[in-house]
Amino acid sequence: MIRHLMAAAAAWAMAAPAHADALADAVTADMPSLLELYRHLHANPELSFQETETAQKLAAEARALGFEVTTGVGKTGVVAVMRNGPGPVLLIRADMDALPVTEQTGLPFASKKRATNAAGVESGVMHACGHDTHMSAWVGTARRLAAMKDQWSGTLVMILQPAEEIGAGSRAMLADGLYSRFPKPTHAIAFHDSANMPAGVIGYSAGYALANVDSVDILVKGIGGHGAYPHTTRDPVVLASRIVSALQTLVSRETNPLDPAVVTVGSIHGGAKHNIIPDEVRLQLTVRSYTDATRRLLLDGIRRIARGEAISAGMPDDRMPEVHVQEDENTPATFNTEKLTADTAERLTQRFGAERVVRTPSVMGGEDFGRYHLADKSIESFIFWVGGVPRDRWEAVGGDASRLPSLHSPFWAPDAASVISTATEAMVTAALGVLGKS
Numbered sequence: 003m004i005r006h007l008m009a010a011a012a013a014w015a016m017a018a019p020a021h022a023d024a025l026a027d028a029v030t031a032d033m034p035s036l037l038e039l040y041r042h043l044h045a046n047p048e049l050s051f052q053e054t055e056t057a058q059k060l061a062a063e064a065r066a067l068g069f070e071v072t073t074g075v076g077k078t079g080v081v082a083v084m085r086n087g088p089g090p091v092l093l094i095r096a097d098m099d100a101l102p103v104t105e106q107t108g109l110p111f112a113s114k115k116r117a118t119n120a121a122g123v124e125s126g127v128m129h130a131c132g133h134d135t136h137m138s139a140w141v142g143t144a145r146r147l148a149a150m151k152d153q154w155s156g157t158l159v160m161i162l163q164p165a166e167e168i169g170a171g172s173r174a175m176l177a178d179g180l181y182s183r184f185p186k187p188t189h190a191i192a193f194h195d196s197a198n199m200p201a202g203v204i205g206y207s208a209g210y211a212l213a214n215v216d217s218v219d220i221l222v223k224g225i226g227g228h229g230a231y232p233h234t235t236r237d238p239v240v241l242a243s244r245i246v247s248a249l250q251t252l253v254s255r256e257t258n259p260l261d262p263a264v265v266t267v268g269s270i271h272g273g274a275k276h277n278i279i280p281d282e283v284r285l286q287l288t289v290r291s292y293t294d295a296t297r298r299l300l301l302d303g304i305r306r307i308a309r310g311e312a313i314s315a316g317m318p319d320d321r322m323p324e325v326h327v328q329e330d331e332n333t334p335a336t337f338n339t340e341k342l343t344a345d346t347a348e349r350l351t352q353r354f355g356a357e358r359v360v361r362t363p364s365v366m367g368g369e370d371f372g373r374y375h376l377a378d379k380s381i382e383s384f385i386f387w388v389g390g391v392p393r394d395r396w397e398a399v400g401g402d403a404s405r406l407p408s409l410h411s412p413f414w415a416p417d418a419a420s421v422i423s424t425a426t427e428a429m430v431t432a433a434l435g436v437l438g439k440s
Contacts, residue, residue, distance in 0.1 A: 036138050041111040043134040047100030047127045050165035053078045056098050067148040076174030080162035089156025092436045093187035096140035097166035103128040106412040131409050132195035135421040142426035154437035157185045169333035172373040189382040189436045190374045198403040199389030200396040201417035202424045205362035206386040210292040212336040215368030217328040220285040223321040229277035241315045242283040252303045264290035290366040292335050336372030342382035349435045388425045390416030
């Protein structure tokens with residue numbers, strides 16, 4: 003995989019653009035204004051469901067292009083519709099929200115914003131996941147497709163989604179009538195920048211692209227007392243430790259080795275002093291899977307193991323662990339449907355060349371774009387990656403992305419020009435594959 007990406011980066015670095023045609027030329031001409039927009043968005047990030055200024059600015063861009071624009075969909079989302087005769091209905095999505103991260107990139111337009119999230123915690127705010135590149139390419143794509151109306155027929159539904167980072171934005175827009183108040187899509191496409199690929203290289207997966215993501219809280223109950231007299235207590239610290247160890251067997255011994263799954267205990271809190279056995283311990287888990295069956299196996303297994311270990315430890319019935327799955331934070335797996343994936347990958351390869359379009363493994367990260375397909379599985383769906391690592395940095399580490407800032411890092415600074423130009427050209431190409439007249 004790394005060798006393939008290194009070869010792609012080297013080949014692209016030595017070659018002229020694969021297609022010096024009208025689309026590529028138009029995107030190139032548009033880049034100064036798109037980069038100006040990107041720098042503004044980067045310097046003025048907004049947290050999930052707080053994207054009011056961002057939505058207002060980009061809604062104005064869409065209105066100026068002739069789209070019918072509705073704001074406030076799913077709290078802060080934007081829906082821009084362009085009807086252009088009979089044909090398919092294509093949804094193009096970009097996400098708007100930033101992260102509660104204090105930026106440390108040193109960029110001249112670095113964010114200095116601070117904000118308070120829904121939990122009341124104040125922090126710095128940064129586009130550490132690259133949503134600013136997504137929105138800039140969204141505008142670039144809208145401009146190109148509005149200017150190319152003679153080349154396509156159908157309906158374009160371009161949405162700006164809030165709150166992807168908390169897995170709630172697509173759910174909110176769907177609940178607010180995205181598929182009933184506006185033309186219902188036959189196809190949906192999106193992209194995400196990547197910190198694991200050299201700038202300008204496109205990656206895609208067939209089938210599952212990103213995972214189910216579940217957050218699980220376990221309240222491990224005990225009977226507290228003096229640390230010198232453990233026989234008079236039921237120690238929840240020991241019980242929690244046994245639960246953590248036993249949970250590992252869900253993946254190692256209960257899940258098919260060919261079916262990816264992850265159970266990670268990311269937090270364990272209990273007790274306040276050396277010589278006090280506490281009444282309770284709290285565990286926080288992240289659980290990842292692709293299929294619904296594996297998700298059920300893992301979640302049911304967590305409940306069973308927690309209760310079984312408590313019974314083994316002699317806990318009374320009224321002190322059984324409480325297992326709570328945070329359904330509001332669930333992000334479903336994102337699935338790239340067969341026909342749209344194959345057709346779009348072929349079109350992208352024709353445009354950019356085989357060196358810049360790479361089939362990549364699925365990942366265990368989450369992305370709520372998958373809900374647009376799950377809401378109606380007749381909708382064809384495709385999400386792809388656009389590499390953002392500056393080529394000099396990629397080459398300096400020999401393609402070892404683990405030595406570079408990741409997404410969500412305060413140091414993540416993609417090659418924005420490469421991401422935006424590549425993504426805009428790729429999104430227009432994908433759109434014409436669905437809506438194109440020929």
